[in-house]
Amino acid sequence: MYLFGASGHAKVICDILDKSGISVKGFIEDDPEKKELWSVPVVGTTDAYNSEWQPCLISIGNNAIRKKIAERIRIRYERAIHPDAVIARTARIDEGTVVMAGVVINPDTSIGRHVILNTRCSIDHDCHIGDFVHVAPGSTLCGGITVGEGTMIGAGATILPNITIGKWAVIGGGAVVTKDVPDGVTVVGCPAKRTNKQKNDE
Numbered sequence: 001m002y003l004f005g006a007s008g009h010a011k012v013i014c015d016i017l018d019k020s021g022i023s024v025k026g027f028i029e030d031d032p033e034k035k036e037l038w039s040v041p042v043v044g045t046t047d048a049y050n051s052e053w054q055p056c057l058i059s060i061g062n063n064a065i066r067k068k069i070a071e072r073i074r075i076r077y078e079r080a081i082h083p084d085a086v087i088a089r090t091a092r093i094d095e096g097t098v099v100m101a102g103v104v105i106n107p108d109t110s111i112g113r114h115v116i117l118n119t120r121c122s123i124d125h126d127c128h129i130g131d132f133v134h135v136a137p138g139s140t141l142c143g144g145i146t147v148g149e150g151t152m153i154g155a156g157a158t159i160l161p162n163i164t165i166g167k168w169a170v171i172g173g174g175a176v177v178t179k180d181v182p183d184g185v186t187v188v189g190c191p192a193k194r195t196n197k198q199k200n201d202e
């Protein structure tokens with residue numbers, strides 16, 4: 001496996017892959033200061049991507065950067081799923097997605113492309129998680145929730161049932177979301193309240 005990105009997020013993915021019996025052969029990294037991670041070499045940059053560097057996974061936590069790489073380098077990406085994750089038989093997980101230790105995904109939930117489901121987060125039944133979303137450690141999504149593309153759900157956040165969260169929104173750490181959140185909006189607190197406005201609202 002080759003990984004795009006050689007930082008802290010990559011360390012966690014390396015550990016997941018190791019536990020799954022998959023070795024990391026090299027990193028694709030644009031920071032010239034980074035030469036290796038855990039004795040595994042940086043083999044090149046995204047601009048110099050070589051089709052021989054497959055299979056691949058994007059190991060970068062920033063949602064926008066993951067999308068940029070996925071759109072620039074259009075290949076079939078792998079997944080990384082920790083063996084201690086609990087995943088319902090009817091759940092669907094798309095390419096490029098990472099599922100970390102202690103994650104629970106309940107029945108009839110769909111997880112999009114290049115999503116990060118971080119340590120001990122819980123996704124209940126009938127949820128739909130869009131592409132490039134990051135659900136941070138310890139977050140709880142109740143049943144019937146929709147999360148739009150690129151949204152960041154902060155550590156320890158709770159989202160109540162049947163809520164819709166728009167694209168590229170930010171849910172603050174520890175927030176309790178009790179109503180729908182529009183595209184591009186940041187909400188924080190308990191109950192979660194909006195802290196910024198969309199450009200169209202100004």
